[in-house]
Amino acid sequence: MLRIENLYKKYDSVLALDGLNMEIHKGELYGFVGPNGAGKTTTIRIVSGLLRQTRGDVWIDGIPVNKDIKILKSKIGYIPDFFGVYDNLTVMEYLEFYASAYGIYGKESTRRANEVLEQVELYRMEDRFVDELSRGMQQRLCLARALIHRPQLLVMDEPASGLDPGARKVFKNVLRNLCRDGYTVLISSHILSELADMCTNVGIINQGKMILQGEMEEIMYSIDSSNPIIITVFQNMEQALELLKRHPLVKRISIDRNRISILFSGSREEEAFLVKELIDAGIMISSFTREHNSLESVFFHLIDPESGKSGKSDRREETR
Numbered sequence: 618m619l620r621i622e623n624l625y626k627k628y629d630s631v632l633a634l635d636g637l638n639m640e641i642h643k644g645e646l647y648g649f650v651g652p653n654g655a656g657k658t659t660t661i662r663i664v665s666g667l668l669r670q671t672r673g674d675v676w677i678d679g680i681p682v683n684k685d686i687k688i689l690k691s692k693i694g695y696i697p698d699f700f701g702v703y704d705n706l707t708v709m710e711y712l713e714f715y716a717s718a719y720g721i722y723g724k725e726s727t728r729r730a731n732e733v734l735e736q737v738e739l740y741r742m743e744d745r746f747v748d749e750l751s752r753g754m755q756q757r758l759c760l761a762r763a764l765i766h767r768p769q770l771l772v773m774d775e776p777a778s779g780l781d782p783g784a785r786k787v788f789k790n791v792l793r794n795l796c797r798d799g800y801t802v803l804i805s806s807h808i809l810s811e812l813a814d815m816c817t818n819v820g821i822i823n824q825g826k827m828i829l830q831g832e833m834e835e836i837m838y839s840i841d842s843s844n845p846i847i848i849t850v851f852q853n854m855e856q857a858l859e860l861l862k863r864h865p866l867v868k869r870i871s872i873d874r875n876r877i878s879i880l881f882s883g884s885r886e887e888e889a890f891l892v893k894e895l896i897d898a899g900i901m902i903s904s905f906t907r908e909h910n911s912l913e914s915v916f917f918h919l920i921d922p923e924s925g926k927s928g929k930s931d932r933r934e935e936t937r
């Protein structure tokens with residue numbers, strides 16, 4: 618759906634994008650993460666046709682963004698970080714006004730406005746005045762406006778900024794449902810914990826370069842794979858320790874009461890076989906889980922590896 622190759626953007630002597638590469642497939646909810654000044658907004662403005670790149674290529678649904686701006690705008694719905702609303706307009710009037718900009722009029726305009734209001738969970742709000750809505754409702758109305766012409770790609774620049782937790786939750790549910798309906802979503806945000814449980818994919822940008830991208834689950838696993846596995850043993854602790862000491866993929870064992878912490882160098886499939894080995898040996902385990910990093914810790918580790926170092930000592934009993 619969206620492909621970016623070797624994208625550069627220079628403002629006078631400042632290089633905002635430095636050979637950025639990025640790919641988003643249809644139906645993905647892609648989180649675009651980076652510190653302030655990393656190049657997120659510049660990328661989004663180029664993708665949306667609001668800014669021209671210095672060099673490099675951008676395709677949306679196989680069409681170069683600079684080839685035909687009219688076709689490009691028909692494929693994109695853009696939601697900025699600060700959205701404009703108009704006083705003295707009802708929600709329906711607001712949507713019909715934007716529908717007319719895409720050549721949608723009359724009964725079709727009203728029908729389409731009702732459809733997008735249902736998609737963004739603004740039921741029975743069509744007669745409310747826009748400036749009377751809460752910020753969260755106004756943000757969803759801005760999303761409805763972006764959906765009015767049935768775009769294929771939704772591009773959002775920090776859309777959840779300023780929303781309270783309840784409004785963010787509703788907004789996340791709306792985005793998930795849109796992806797299930799076949800939309801593709803690119804969303805930039807610095808609220809990393811919000812992206813972790815919402816996005817299917819993530820790209821981390823720093824100083825104009827993509828430093829990591831892929832499926833959220835795979836990225837988290839690749840980072841977590843160096844973390845210990847914690848096994849809580851309900852019964853037969855000694856047998857569990859003997860089995861783990863003999864296992865060729867177990868590199869270190871620490872004990873804290875009925876919890877065993879191991880460094881395990883195997884794959885996910887080998888983790889599953891280890892669980893089976895423990896159970897087949899008659900060892901009763903209450904839990905078996907790998908310690909997780911948050912998306913924040915991954916992010917800060919990638920942009921500043923020194924921030925990932927901990928000065929805390931491990932006081933557990935080490936047996937190997």
